[in-house]
Amino acid sequence: MEQLEPKVQTLLLRDRRNLTMVRFREKGIFLGLIGCGLFSLLITGSIIFVLASETVTFFQFPEVTLSNFFLSAEWTPLLGDTKSFGIWALISGTFLVTAIAMVFALPLGLITAVYLSEYAPRRVRNTLKPILEILAGIPTVVYGFFALMTITPFLQWCYSGFNVYNTMSAGIAVGILCFPTVCSLAEDALQAVPSRLRDGAFGLGGTRFDATVRVIIPAALSGIISAFLLAIARAIGETMIVALAAGSRAQVTLNPGKEAQTMTGYMVQIAGGDVSNFGMEYYSMYAVAFTLFAITLSLTIVGNHIRRKYRETYD
Amino acid sequence: MSESNPSEQDRQKSHPPTNGANLGDEPARADRKPSMPIDKSKLLTTDARIRKDIRFRRMCIITASASVLILAFLLGSILTAGIPTLSWTLLTGSPEPEPENAGIWPALMGTLWVCSMCSLITLPLGIGTAILIEEFTPRNAVAKKVFNLIQLNITNLAGVPSVVYGILGLTAFVSMFSLFDKSEGNVGPSMEVGAVYFDQFSNLASDPFVDTGGAEVRERFFLLPVESRNSPPVVPQTGMIAYENQEEGFIEVEIIAIDALSQQPSADPEELSRTIDNQSTPGRISENQWYYLRLPFGRGVIAGALTLMLVILPVIIISTQEALRAVPATLRAAALGLGSTPWQVVWNVTLPSAIPGIMTGSILAISRAIGETAPILIIAGIVYIRSAPQHLMDDYTVMPLQIYNWTSRPQEEFHNIAAGGIVVLLAILLSFNAVAVLIRHRMQNKLQ
Numbered sequence: 001m002e003q004l005e006p007k008v009q010t011l012l013l014r015d016r017r018n019l020t021m022v023r024f025r026e027k028g029i030f031l032g033l034i035g036c037g038l039f040s041l042l043i044t045g046s047i048i049f050v051l052a053s054e055t056v057t058f059f060q061f062p063e064v065t066l067s068n069f070f071l072s073a074e075w076t077p078l079l080g081d082t083k084s085f086g087i088w089a090l091i092s093g094t095f096l097v098t099a100i101a102m103v104f105a106l107p108l109g110l111i112t113a114v115y116l117s118e119y120a121p122r123r124v125r126n127t128l129k130p131i132l133e134i135l136a137g138i139p140t141v142v143y144g145f146f147a148l149m150t151i152t153p154f155l156q157w158c159y160s161g162f163n164v165y166n167t168m169s170a171g172i173a174v175g176i177l178c179f180p181t182v183c184s185l186a187e188d189a190l191q192a193v194p195s196r197l198r199d200g201a202f203g204l205g206g207t208r209f210d211a212t213v214r215v216i217i218p219a220a221l222s223g224i225i226s227a228f229l230l231a232i233a234r235a236i237g238e239t240m241i242v243a244l245a246a247g248s249r250a251q252v253t254l255n256p257g258k259e260a261q262t263m264t265g266y267m268v269q270i271a272g273g274d275v276s277n278f279g280m281e282y283y284s285m286y287a288v289a290f291t292l293f294a295i296t297l298s299l300t301i302v303g304n305h306i307r308r309k310y311r312e313t314y315d
Numbered sequence: 316m317s318e319s320n321p322s323e324q325d326r327q328k329s330h331p332p333t334n335g336a337n338l339g340d341e342p343a344r345a346d347r348k349p350s351m352p353i354d355k356s357k358l359l360t361t362d363a364r365i366r367k368d369i370r371f372r373r374m375c376i377i378t379a380s381a382s383v384l385i386l387a388f389l390l391g392s393i394l395t396a397g398i399p400t401l402s403w404t405l406l407t408g409s410p411e412p413e414p415e416n417a418g419i420w421p422a423l424m425g426t427l428w429v430c431s432m433c434s435l436i437t438l439p440l441g442i443g444t445a446i447l448i449e450e451f452t453p454r455n456a457v458a459k460k461v462f463n464l465i466q467l468n469i470t471n472l473a474g475v476p477s478v479v480y481g482i483l484g485l486t487a488f489v490s491m492f493s494l495f496d497k498s499e500g501n502v503g504p505s506m507e508v509g510a511v512y513f514d515q516f517s518n519l520a521s522d523p524f525v526d527t528g529g530a531e532v533r534e535r536f537f538l539l540p541v542e543s544r545n546s547p548p549v550v551p552q553t554g555m556i557a558y559e560n561q562e563e564g565f566i567e568v569e570i571i572a573i574d575a576l577s578q579q580p581s582a583d584p585e586e587l588s589r590t591i592d593n594q595s596t597p598g599r600i601s602e603n604q605w606y607y608l609r610l611p612f613g614r615g616v617i618a619g620a621l622t623l624m625l626v627i628l629p630v631i632i633i634s635t636q637e638a639l640r641a642v643p644a645t646l647r648a649a650a651l652g653l654g655s656t657p658w659q660v661v662w663n664v665t666l667p668s669a670i671p672g673i674m675t676g677s678i679l680a681i682s683r684a685i686g687e688t689a690p691i692l693i694i695a696g697i698v699y700i701r702s703a704p705q706h707l708m709d710d711y712t713v714m715p716l717q718i719y720n721w722t723s724r725p726q727e728e729f730h731n732i733a734a735g736g737i738v739v740l741l742a743i744l745l746s747f748n749a750v751a752v753l754i755r756h757r758m759q760n761k762l763q
Binding site for chain 2: 139142234268301
């Protein structure tokens with residue numbers, strides 16, 4: 001009882017504290033929190049403002065025209081006389097790497113997610129999930145190193161037509177990078193399917209495969225699609241792997257053995273090189289960033305929208 | 316009944332006709348189109364279906380083990396290249412141009428500076444935002460709209476590529492929107508605190524063409540203080556007190572200035588060693604205090620920390636939200652029932668029980684910041700940094716950037732050094748993750 005005495009004393013003291021002070025403090029803290037919340041809006045606002053205003057500056061250079069930017073597929077900003085800013089060269093490189101990555105990441109990620117969610121015994125699940133988390137926590141520069149030092153030599157050993165820098169090895173590395181993303185998001189979607197649907201399928205005499213393919217995957221389809229979209233967005237925005245392994249020549253090609261520059265790769269090239277600040281090349285970085293931001297943001301918005309929708313269906 | 320309607324419909328939708336047909340002569344349901352006859356040849360026997368299931372299970376196991384194998388292969392290939400290069404030099408050396416002497420110490424310290432600054436800034440902001448959204452949900456419609464907007468905004472911010480944050484950081488923090496635009500010829504920052512400028516002179520004896528009369532005179536450098544960065548160069552005069560940068564700090568030295576063209580320097584080696592040609596052009600250098608501040612921030616530690624804040628802020632907010640959501644509502648209700656104000660509930664009840672979850676999420680977010688390369692590369696460029704940062708505005712490099720730098724060089728030796736750096740980086744990250752897992756494990760035990 002005696003130890004309690006000081007506690008009671010402080011409580012009584014607190015009681016005597018001025019109520020207006022408490023209200024004042026409460027208001028102050030609330031305003032502070034509102035400030036924190038508005039800060040995140042400020043970030044989005046300033047991203048859009050910065051990218052838009054600097055892109056406008058870029059288009060004010062006499063050598064840059066809108067038609068050249070949006071219609072041409074030739075990206076040669078560093079050539080002295082024949083500068084051309086055709087964004088499609090970079091977009092095609094980005095999409096080629098992304099497509100290769102998704103060919104690996106999407107099916108493998110989905111199958112692993114199905115396995116984790118529907119088939120795996122508890123013990124396997126408990127070991128696989130941390131491994132996936134480790135994979136997700138490895139910095140991208142490590143994947144870049146892996147692509148350049150391990151995947152590329154392996155590809156060249158398989159077929160000598162591969163360049164030192166090629167989109168195939170970058171794509172595979174990006175695929176490995178996106179694999180945990182696809183896997184955990186798709187697994188969330190599969191887990192969100194109510195177990196009564198699963199039980200219903202078993203009750204009708206379906207095997208696990210029947211239940212998965214006929215009932216659970218269709219029911220979780222929107223979640224799976226949103227996982228795919230978010231993974232694609234992640235692959236498009238991936239920087240270090242392509243900067244290291246995909247090369248720095250912007251060209252439209254479908255040959256995965258050749259090098260191709262992506263949007264992110266170009267930004268790294270400009271930022272890492274010694275291009276003069278406030279020159280045309282410097283501002284072209286912002287135009288590319290704006291394009292990248294627009295593409296990934298729309299993918300993320302659509303993906304999150306679909307995901308929210310399916311969540312509401314089953315909650 | 317009305318609540319379960321959507322899933323009821325889904326169940327019907329998700330039943331393809333053939334599935335129902337497996338049951339044989341089940342009567343056609345009202346919503347099934349009569350134009351779809353059951354193709355008996357496509358029906359599988361139970362055996363076939365079970366075989367299919369087993370095949371699929373095998374495929375799943377193969378895929379899952381492939382992912383483990385990939386991880387093992389990745390780690391294995393890096394470890395075999397990296398472990399042999401691990402050495403004390405690698406850990407404590409600076410990134411010298413010769414691979415055998417190159418080390419990662421400045422990058423390690425840079426990572427430490429940037430990431431600790433970054434977490435100091437981000438944690439209060441992120442946790443505050445999460446508390447606002449989760450615990451202060453408003454009742455009126457307009458405020459609710461704003462809250463939904465903030466929530467939507469955060470989920471979308473989490474999907475923005477980090478390289479875009481680098482671009483934002485370059486404009487917002489490094490050059491500060493060019494708001495502090497300087498007049499012509501002013502290349503430095505517009506405002507600074509805590510910098511002292513010196514003109515650096517070398518002594519006459521360091522000039523190889525000066526006849527020292529055979530005496531061995533070592534090269535010495537003298538610093539004469541100037542008022543500011545833009546003041547005219549000092550003309551050295553005999554009797555001026557200059558500073559000499561020694562190991563134990565600045566030492567005051569009285570200098571002798573002569574016009575080397577017309578005057579003969581003293582023959583005494585001691586005097587000669589502190590004789591300066593008063594016609595020589597000095598180099599302007601600055602000594603920055605630990606509290607050195609400047610605006611705009613330039614490519615200093617603080618700009619890197621703020622840029623990484625942009626990257627991990629959404630991550631911290633989302634994980635904190637999840638941790639707060641996991642706190643049982645009964646605890647909050649009880650505290651409110653005892654007459655607590657909303658903030659008292661948060662501070663005394665919700666936060667203490669959510670703290671393990673928040674810590675786990677924050678540690679994972681910080682380890683993401685440690686591994687983040689692209690935004691730092693955008694704002695700092697590829698730079699050659701030989702020493703650890705000393706103050707918030709100092710130039711820096713971080714470990715992933717140093718690894719990128721070594722990897723992108725053509726020489727094989729640098730690739731091995733890069734692998735060694737990766738091993739160090741992964742060791743740090745894995746220990747972070749281990750701490751996070753440990754905290755989560757303890758939390759789960761406690762909840763059980």
